[in-house]
Amino acid sequence: MIRKLEYSVMDVFAEKPLEGNPLAVFHDARSLSGDEMQALARETNLAETTFVLPSDDAEDERINGVQVRIFTTEEELPFAGHPTLGTATWLYSNHPTLRGAESITLRLKVGPITVRFEPCREGEHGVRATMKQNDPVFGKTHDRSEVAAALGLQVGDLSAEHEPQTVSTGMAFCIVPLRSIEVLRQLQISQREASAWLVKSDAKFFYCVAPTGQAEGPQWRARMQFYGGEDPATGSAAGCCISWFVRHGLVQSEAPVVIEQGIEILRPSRITAQANLENGEVRYVHVSGRTIPVAIGSFFLP
Template identity: 30%
Template sequence: MELLRYVAFSTDPSGGNPAGVVLDATGIDEPTMAATAAEVGFSETAFAVPLDDGSPDGHGSLAIRYFSPCGEVPFCGHATIATAVAHAERHGVGKLRLRTKAGPVSVSTRADGNGSVVATLVSVEPRTAPITPSDLAALLAALDWPAADLDPALPPRAAYAGAWHPVIAAATRSRLSDLDYDMPALADLMGRRDWATVDLVWRESPTVFHARNAFPPGGVVEDPATGAAAAALGGYLRELRLVPLPAELTVYQGYDMGRPSTIRVGVPAQRSSGLAVTGTAVPL
């Protein structure tokens, strides 16, 4: 097994979100994948298996699985971007079709003219669901965030674009900056509700957001760049009609933990369309 290490959503290896990438995991069993991800210690490691399915896209298809240090997740945005860039550097830019546990995801790569490869994934169809009052109370208690500190214009809701993420909006940037939560309590709640990360956001402008993502189910206190959550945020904003459509969102994440990341999200006007998540990746 050849294990690559990339940083996604940054052109600087000291920023972004690290991901492990195995471009050919043919014959590798699930226990080995899980043990490898735990040893690597990044928030996710992606294991891809090339598929000979006669795809007309030019570069074919990959079956892909994602593992955190604590177990498998159905979809991971930053590891998808890292995998696509690593694949493009080996085989050339173009299009890929990914078979994920969340459903089919298309990815395209291109050279940006500055020596970097830019990847864009299109998520599965997004959706949202209410958060019950008792779950919201437990979530805020674990975060130690008073309800009065939330932005009333962005109501709490669970959002999905491959994995579920509660979207919790802070009223101020200082509230977002102050993150010191009860990890066991939040992990227990998230495990019972099958939430991947908690997407904590602050809206700087109609299309610019700052985000922090608590990730205790993965054994990680905070994720520095969460492409799946950024896609889910875009779907949330579209479904609740909280952004003019079509929209181009910018999500800044990782700044509070010293790993700055930039995620671009294209939000089409059509409600059933997937969200386009764009970013770069560089090897570590």
């Protein structure tokens, strides 16, 4: 018997269709094995693909959340930002009992993550949503010269004021502050050198950031190159990044910051992030953005 598997494509952290980071959301993956999910993620060939595992108990989903699994083309992830916002927004628009809910919780490998929704202003596309990430765990600080070599940069290309540091709100990123946006624009990470450094570190990926110098608009620009490609928008990394900013005094506690990403690969993305500093501890990490549905389709598997 042939299984028909319906999916939607959502552009996440997008200001209009065909921007941001595309995500494939499979509506009901209960018939799929983990290996089949991984194969479908390779088939979609997007940065991430999610698989909703709905329950027949609507009250349980309302209280405890909807189970979701997240895959890249290479592996399953415990948490990722744009898949969380994108999948929750699809549920907000389509779930039979959660449609239009004020908030929806996803049950991910990392634990429950709650997403809240707000209506877009007149003339805006899609749905604006905010996720509360886990409180950050600050890992090791790293030698600038070693990180520069792993990124194919000179040590002078990195910020002289702050060392790279690993931060995790569910996924560990090495936050690398660069000297200027010009350095960021020219970034071409050698995956062999970067992977060799990362496998020995406490970080999963690099997240490189630089100030835009703009009085208006996004204050920071970021890039995240991985698996030989580049991510247009990385919500999990943005949560780590705002945590790092607040801890080191680059951003005030509770101040919203706009991070732009994907500019260099023609997928402009806009991420808003903020975090609180309470008694020396960074807490209440929130990451926001807009999600726009752009496509629907079906796969047919035996």
